[in-house]
Amino acid sequence: xxxxxxxxxxxxPFAVFSEIKRxxxxxxxxALAAERRLLVVPRLEAVDALALRIxxxxxADPSLPPIDPPEAYALAFAKRAGYPLLTDNASPxxxxxxxxxxxxxxxxxxxxxxxxxxxxxxLFKALKxxxxxxxxxxxxxxxxxxxxx
Numbered sequence: 001x002x003x004x005x006x007x008x009x010x011x012x013p014f015a016v017f018s019e020i021k022r023x024x025x026x027x028x029x030x031a032l033a034a035e036r037r038l039l040v041v042p043r044l045e046a047v048d049a050l051a052l053r054i055x056x057x058x059x060a061d062p063s064l065p066p067i068d069p070p071e072a073y074a075l076a077f078a079k080r081a082g083y084p085l086l087t088d089n090a091s092p093x094x095x096x097x098x099x100x101x102x103x104x105x106x107x108x109x110x111x112x113x114x115x116x117x118x119x120x121x122x123l124f125k126a127l128k129x130x131x132x133x134x135x136x137x138x139x140x141x142x143x144x145x146x147x148x149x
């Protein structure tokens with residue numbers, strides 16, 4: 001998987017990992033964990049307070065999409081650990097761009113990751129495959145910015 005050319009391992013807080021319910025994503029996550037390419041991080045008290053604060057800040061701001069507890073925890077963990085957060089949920093990304101308390105937290109969605117991995121025609125092909133595989137569609141504005149729309 002090309003993602004591991006960017007990151008040696010992925011860390012998933014248990015609160016997020018336990019949300020993986022569908023196959024084949026669940027089997028894939030367990031296979032990565034068995035290979036020690038995905039590490040499941042237990043709940044940490046040091047992150048709990050920040051996660052609660054993020055939950056309150058984001059959900060109190062009508063300009064931001066709501067955030068659920070696992071997303072808030074993942075965002076808090078990313079801030080505390082100094083790691084990027086990989087998610088296709090809009091709320092953590094917008095919160096990191098909007099809330100002063102979260103400035104500096106890098107939140108990447110699939111389009112950001114694909115852009116880091118590929119360029120030119122290879123990026124165009126990867127985007128097409130990704131969309132066919134996942135059903136995730138990116139905004140025309142963002143695709144135009146990349147020159148692939």
